Amino acid sequence: MTLSDLNRLLAERHSCRAFLSDPVPKDQIEQILNSATRVPSWCNAQPWHVIVTSGEETDRFRTAMLAEAADGTPSPDLPFPTSYSGMYQDRRRACGWALYEAVGVERGDRAASAQQMMENFSLFGAPHCAILTSPAELGGYGALDCGGFITVFCLAAQALGVATIPQAALATYSPFLRRYFDIPEDRMILCAISFGYADTDHPANSFRTDRADLTEVVDWVG
Numbered sequence: 001m002t003l004s005d006l007n008r009l010l011a012e013r014h015s016c017r018a019f020l021s022d023p024v025p026k027d028q029i030e031q032i033l034n035s036a037t038r039v040p041s042w043c044n045a046q047p048w049h050v051i052v053t054s055g056e057e058t059d060r061f062r063t064a065m066l067a068e069a070a071d072g073t074p075s076p077d078l079p080f081p082t083s084y085s086g087m088y089q090d091r092r093r094a095c096g097w098a099l100y101e102a103v104g105v106e107r108g109d110r111a112a113s114a115q116q117m118m119e120n121f122s123l124f125g126a127p128h129c130a131i132l133t134s135p136a137e138l139g140g141y142g143a144l145d146c147g148g149f150i151t152v153f154c155l156a157a158q159a160l161g162v163a164t165i166p167q168a169a170l171a172t173y174s175p176f177l178r179r180y181f182d183i184p185e186d187r188m189i190l191c192a193i194s195f196g197y198a199d200t201d202h203p204a205n206s207f208r209t210d211r212a213d214l215t216e217v218v219d220w221v222g
């Protein structure tokens with residue numbers, strides 16, 4: 001494999017926000033998970049653990065998740081960012097507006113943007129959802145290791161033609177997820193990854209995000 005093969009895979013992957021209902025064969029899900037577990041972790045602790053839903057269990061979870069999001073109290077295990085400012089706020093807005101423009105939500109239409117946000121809790125129609133947790137005692141470093149797991153999960157899935165979206169939105173309701181999936185108190189709920197086959201005709205999948213130039217992210221020394 002060459003760097004251009006990897007770059008092609010990176011360019012093809014994007015966060016999918018509308019899925020077909022067709023399930024992904026279990027052996028392919030296992031291949032994706034096996035690839036994701038190859039990422040490095042501090043002391044090789046491999047802090048990740050996932051609960052993967054399929055079939056009717058995904059639908060049952062979707063229904064319960066939507067009900068929770070309608071009137072639950074936000075309480076993420078891993079505190080959400082307190083603010084986005086400067087270039088981070090600019091980039092956050094740009095990707096939000098790109099999505100809203102794609103699906104026809106007018107700027108300032110709070111009801112429509114809230115409705116689009118709620119699509120998170122229906123898993124964007126995905127037939128599978130992976131709930132990712134890490135031992136609470138590993139704190140931020142467990143979460144850091146799990147970031148690598150998420151990245152390779154998404155790339156390995158892409159290599160098999162499977163679309164993905166990491167979703168911190170679901171972790172908003174960590175106590176609900178803990179009860180629903182019987183997740184032990186000593187594990188921190190980080191996020192979900194919904195996955196399946198992309199509905200390529202859906203407007204939510206019609207835009208792509210860009211990346212800052214290296215001049216914005218690197219200071220060369222020497």
Ligand SMILES: Cc1cc2nc3c(=O)[nH]c(=O)nc-3n(C[C@H](O)[C@H](O)[C@H](O)COP(=O)(O)O)c2cc1C
Pocket residue numbers: 013014015016017095120150165166167168169170191208209
């Ligand atoms: C840890 C993590 C959590 C995310 N949570 C959400 C989410 O809750 N809802 C959502 O629509 N997108 C979510 N995303 C997707 C990002 O918005 C997306 O990765 C970013 O805009 C870059 O776009 P791309 O993935 O299409 O390249 C998340 C991504 C990551 C890595």
